Amino acid sequence: MTLEDAKAQKEEITRLADLKVKKEKSKKKLKKVLINQELKARAKKLAAFEAKRAKIMEEYNHCINFIKDPFPITKFSYRVNNSTKEATMRITRNHQPINLVMYGKFILNMLGFTEWMKLHALASKS
Known part of the structure:
Protein backbone atom coordinates (compact mmCIF):
# COMPACT_ATOMS: atom_id res chain seq x y z
CA MET A 1 0.00 0.00 0.00
CA THR A 2 1.39 3.33 -1.02
CA LEU A 3 1.17 6.62 0.80
CA GLU A 4 -1.42 7.95 -1.67
CA ASP A 5 -3.62 4.88 -1.19
CA ALA A 6 -3.45 5.32 2.58
CA LYS A 7 -4.42 9.02 2.28
CA ALA A 8 -7.31 8.13 -0.05
CA GLN A 9 -8.48 5.43 2.36
CA LYS A 10 -8.28 7.86 5.31
CA GLU A 11 -10.25 10.50 3.37
CA GLU A 12 -12.88 7.90 2.48
CA ILE A 13 -13.23 6.88 6.14
CA THR A 14 -13.62 10.52 7.27
CA ARG A 15 -16.11 11.17 4.44
CA LEU A 16 -18.20 8.16 5.51
CA ALA A 17 -18.06 9.29 9.16
CA ASP A 18 -19.25 12.77 8.14
CA LEU A 19 -22.09 11.24 6.11
CA LYS A 20 -23.14 9.17 9.14
CA VAL A 21 -23.20 12.29 11.32
CA LYS A 22 -25.27 14.19 8.70
CA LYS A 23 -27.65 11.25 8.42
CA GLU A 24 -28.14 11.15 12.21
CA LYS A 25 -28.76 14.92 12.31
CA SER A 26 -31.30 14.73 9.49
CA LYS A 27 -33.10 11.84 11.23
CA LYS A 28 -33.33 13.85 14.46
CA LYS A 29 -34.58 16.89 12.55
CA LEU A 30 -37.16 14.78 10.71
CA LYS A 31 -38.32 13.30 14.02
CA LYS A 32 -38.81 16.79 15.43
CA VAL A 33 -40.83 17.81 12.37
CA LEU A 34 -43.00 14.71 12.62
CA ILE A 35 -43.51 15.24 16.31
CA ASN A 36 -44.55 18.87 15.70
CA GLN A 37 -46.98 17.75 12.99
CA GLU A 38 -48.40 15.10 15.29
CA LEU A 39 -48.76 17.63 18.08
CA LYS A 40 -50.56 20.04 15.76
CA ALA A 41 -52.90 17.27 14.57
CA ARG A 42 -53.61 16.18 18.14
CA ALA A 43 -54.26 19.77 19.19
CA LYS A 44 -56.67 20.18 16.27
CA LYS A 45 -58.54 16.98 17.18
CA LEU A 46 -58.68 18.01 20.83
CA ALA A 47 -60.05 21.44 19.91
CA ALA A 48 -62.74 19.83 17.73
CA PHE A 49 -63.64 17.42 20.54
CA GLU A 50 -63.85 20.25 23.10
CA ALA A 51 -66.07 22.28 20.74
CA LYS A 52 -68.37 19.29 20.26
CA ARG A 53 -68.47 18.67 24.00
CA ALA A 54 -69.26 22.33 24.70
CA LYS A 55 -72.09 22.24 22.14
CA ILE A 56 -73.56 19.10 23.74
CA MET A 57 -73.38 20.66 27.21
CA GLU A 58 -75.00 23.86 25.93
CA GLU A 59 -77.85 21.87 24.35
CA TYR A 60 -78.25 19.80 27.53
CA ASN A 61 -78.41 22.93 29.70
CA HIS A 62 -80.92 24.51 27.30
CA CYS A 63 -83.16 21.43 27.55
CA ILE A 64 -82.93 21.38 31.35
CA ASN A 65 -83.73 25.09 31.55
CA PHE A 66 -86.62 24.67 29.11
CA ILE A 67 -88.11 21.95 31.32
CA LYS A 68 -87.59 23.92 34.54
CA ASP A 69 -88.70 27.34 33.30
CA PRO A 70 -92.33 28.06 34.13
Missing part, protein backbone atom coordinates in the same frame (compact mmCIF):
# COMPACT_ATOMS: atom_id res chain seq x y z
CA PHE A 71 -93.33 29.28 30.68
CA PRO A 72 -97.05 29.89 30.45
CA ILE A 73 -98.92 27.23 28.56
CA THR A 74 -100.65 29.14 25.79
CA LYS A 75 -102.44 26.40 23.88
CA PHE A 76 -103.60 22.77 24.15
CA SER A 77 -104.45 20.70 21.08
CA TYR A 78 -105.79 17.13 21.14
CA ARG A 79 -106.17 14.67 18.32
CA VAL A 80 -107.35 11.06 18.24
CA ASN A 81 -106.58 8.88 15.26
CA ASN A 82 -109.76 6.86 14.65
CA SER A 83 -108.07 3.87 13.06
CA THR A 84 -105.29 3.38 15.63
CA LYS A 85 -107.01 5.03 18.62
CA GLU A 86 -103.77 6.86 19.31
CA ALA A 87 -104.20 10.09 21.22
CA THR A 88 -101.84 12.95 20.54
CA MET A 89 -101.62 16.06 22.68
CA ARG A 90 -99.82 19.21 21.64
CA ILE A 91 -98.88 21.72 24.32
CA THR A 92 -97.56 25.10 23.26
CA ARG A 93 -95.32 26.79 25.80
CA ASN A 94 -93.93 30.20 24.97
CA HIS A 95 -94.83 29.69 21.29
CA GLN A 96 -92.73 26.50 21.09
CA PRO A 97 -94.81 23.34 20.62
CA ILE A 98 -94.13 20.14 22.53
CA ASN A 99 -95.71 17.02 21.06
CA LEU A 100 -96.72 14.20 23.38
CA VAL A 101 -98.09 10.84 22.29
CA MET A 102 -100.21 9.23 24.99
CA TYR A 103 -100.44 5.44 25.11
CA GLY A 104 -103.00 3.54 27.12
CA LYS A 105 -105.60 4.67 29.61
CA PHE A 106 -103.16 4.83 32.52
CA ILE A 107 -101.48 7.96 31.21
CA LEU A 108 -104.81 9.44 30.18
CA ASN A 109 -106.21 8.81 33.69
CA MET A 110 -103.11 10.36 35.22
CA LEU A 111 -103.58 13.45 33.11
CA GLY A 112 -107.34 13.47 33.71
CA PHE A 113 -108.34 13.50 30.05
CA THR A 114 -109.98 10.07 29.76
CA GLU A 115 -113.57 11.26 29.68
CA TRP A 116 -112.72 14.10 27.36
CA MET A 117 -110.91 11.75 24.98
CA LYS A 118 -113.87 9.36 24.90
CA LEU A 119 -116.26 12.21 24.15
CA HIS A 120 -113.90 13.65 21.57
CA ALA A 121 -113.56 10.25 19.87
CA LEU A 122 -117.35 9.87 19.72
CA ALA A 123 -117.81 13.41 18.45
CA SER A 124 -115.18 13.01 15.75
CA LYS A 125 -116.79 9.77 14.48
CA SER A 126 -120.15 11.40 13.89
Whole structure:
Protein backbone atom coordinates (compact mmCIF):
# COMPACT_ATOMS: atom_id res chain seq x y z
CA MET A 1 0.00 0.00 0.00
CA THR A 2 1.39 3.33 -1.02
CA LEU A 3 1.17 6.62 0.80
CA GLU A 4 -1.42 7.95 -1.67
CA ASP A 5 -3.62 4.88 -1.19
CA ALA A 6 -3.45 5.32 2.58
CA LYS A 7 -4.42 9.02 2.28
CA ALA A 8 -7.31 8.13 -0.05
CA GLN A 9 -8.48 5.43 2.36
CA LYS A 10 -8.28 7.86 5.31
CA GLU A 11 -10.25 10.50 3.37
CA GLU A 12 -12.88 7.90 2.48
CA ILE A 13 -13.23 6.88 6.14
CA THR A 14 -13.62 10.52 7.27
CA ARG A 15 -16.11 11.17 4.44
CA LEU A 16 -18.20 8.16 5.51
CA ALA A 17 -18.06 9.29 9.16
CA ASP A 18 -19.25 12.77 8.14
CA LEU A 19 -22.09 11.24 6.11
CA LYS A 20 -23.14 9.17 9.14
CA VAL A 21 -23.20 12.29 11.32
CA LYS A 22 -25.27 14.19 8.70
CA LYS A 23 -27.65 11.25 8.42
CA GLU A 24 -28.14 11.15 12.21
CA LYS A 25 -28.76 14.92 12.31
CA SER A 26 -31.30 14.73 9.49
CA LYS A 27 -33.10 11.84 11.23
CA LYS A 28 -33.33 13.85 14.46
CA LYS A 29 -34.58 16.89 12.55
CA LEU A 30 -37.16 14.78 10.71
CA LYS A 31 -38.32 13.30 14.02
CA LYS A 32 -38.81 16.79 15.43
CA VAL A 33 -40.83 17.81 12.37
CA LEU A 34 -43.00 14.71 12.62
CA ILE A 35 -43.51 15.24 16.31
CA ASN A 36 -44.55 18.87 15.70
CA GLN A 37 -46.98 17.75 12.99
CA GLU A 38 -48.40 15.10 15.29
CA LEU A 39 -48.76 17.63 18.08
CA LYS A 40 -50.56 20.04 15.76
CA ALA A 41 -52.90 17.27 14.57
CA ARG A 42 -53.61 16.18 18.14
CA ALA A 43 -54.26 19.77 19.19
CA LYS A 44 -56.67 20.18 16.27
CA LYS A 45 -58.54 16.98 17.18
CA LEU A 46 -58.68 18.01 20.83
CA ALA A 47 -60.05 21.44 19.91
CA ALA A 48 -62.74 19.83 17.73
CA PHE A 49 -63.64 17.42 20.54
CA GLU A 50 -63.85 20.25 23.10
CA ALA A 51 -66.07 22.28 20.74
CA LYS A 52 -68.37 19.29 20.26
CA ARG A 53 -68.47 18.67 24.00
CA ALA A 54 -69.26 22.33 24.70
CA LYS A 55 -72.09 22.24 22.14
CA ILE A 56 -73.56 19.10 23.74
CA MET A 57 -73.38 20.66 27.21
CA GLU A 58 -75.00 23.86 25.93
CA GLU A 59 -77.85 21.87 24.35
CA TYR A 60 -78.25 19.80 27.53
CA ASN A 61 -78.41 22.93 29.70
CA HIS A 62 -80.92 24.51 27.30
CA CYS A 63 -83.16 21.43 27.55
CA ILE A 64 -82.93 21.38 31.35
CA ASN A 65 -83.73 25.09 31.55
CA PHE A 66 -86.62 24.67 29.11
CA ILE A 67 -88.11 21.95 31.32
CA LYS A 68 -87.59 23.92 34.54
CA ASP A 69 -88.70 27.34 33.30
CA PRO A 70 -92.33 28.06 34.13
CA PHE A 71 -93.33 29.28 30.68
CA PRO A 72 -97.05 29.89 30.45
CA ILE A 73 -98.92 27.23 28.56
CA THR A 74 -100.65 29.14 25.79
CA LYS A 75 -102.44 26.40 23.88
CA PHE A 76 -103.60 22.77 24.15
CA SER A 77 -104.45 20.70 21.08
CA TYR A 78 -105.79 17.13 21.14
CA ARG A 79 -106.17 14.67 18.32
CA VAL A 80 -107.35 11.06 18.24
CA ASN A 81 -106.58 8.88 15.26
CA ASN A 82 -109.76 6.86 14.65
CA SER A 83 -108.07 3.87 13.06
CA THR A 84 -105.29 3.38 15.63
CA LYS A 85 -107.01 5.03 18.62
CA GLU A 86 -103.77 6.86 19.31
CA ALA A 87 -104.20 10.09 21.22
CA THR A 88 -101.84 12.95 20.54
CA MET A 89 -101.62 16.06 22.68
CA ARG A 90 -99.82 19.21 21.64
CA ILE A 91 -98.88 21.72 24.32
CA THR A 92 -97.56 25.10 23.26
CA ARG A 93 -95.32 26.79 25.80
CA ASN A 94 -93.93 30.20 24.97
CA HIS A 95 -94.83 29.69 21.29
CA GLN A 96 -92.73 26.50 21.09
CA PRO A 97 -94.81 23.34 20.62
CA ILE A 98 -94.13 20.14 22.53
CA ASN A 99 -95.71 17.02 21.06
CA LEU A 100 -96.72 14.20 23.38
CA VAL A 101 -98.09 10.84 22.29
CA MET A 102 -100.21 9.23 24.99
CA TYR A 103 -100.44 5.44 25.11
CA GLY A 104 -103.00 3.54 27.12
CA LYS A 105 -105.60 4.67 29.61
CA PHE A 106 -103.16 4.83 32.52
CA ILE A 107 -101.48 7.96 31.21
CA LEU A 108 -104.81 9.44 30.18
CA ASN A 109 -106.21 8.81 33.69
CA MET A 110 -103.11 10.36 35.22
CA LEU A 111 -103.58 13.45 33.11
CA GLY A 112 -107.34 13.47 33.71
CA PHE A 113 -108.34 13.50 30.05
CA THR A 114 -109.98 10.07 29.76
CA GLU A 115 -113.57 11.26 29.68
CA TRP A 116 -112.72 14.10 27.36
CA MET A 117 -110.91 11.75 24.98
CA LYS A 118 -113.87 9.36 24.90
CA LEU A 119 -116.26 12.21 24.15
CA HIS A 120 -113.90 13.65 21.57
CA ALA A 121 -113.56 10.25 19.87
CA LEU A 122 -117.35 9.87 19.72
CA ALA A 123 -117.81 13.41 18.45
CA SER A 124 -115.18 13.01 15.75
CA LYS A 125 -116.79 9.77 14.48
CA SER A 126 -120.15 11.40 13.89
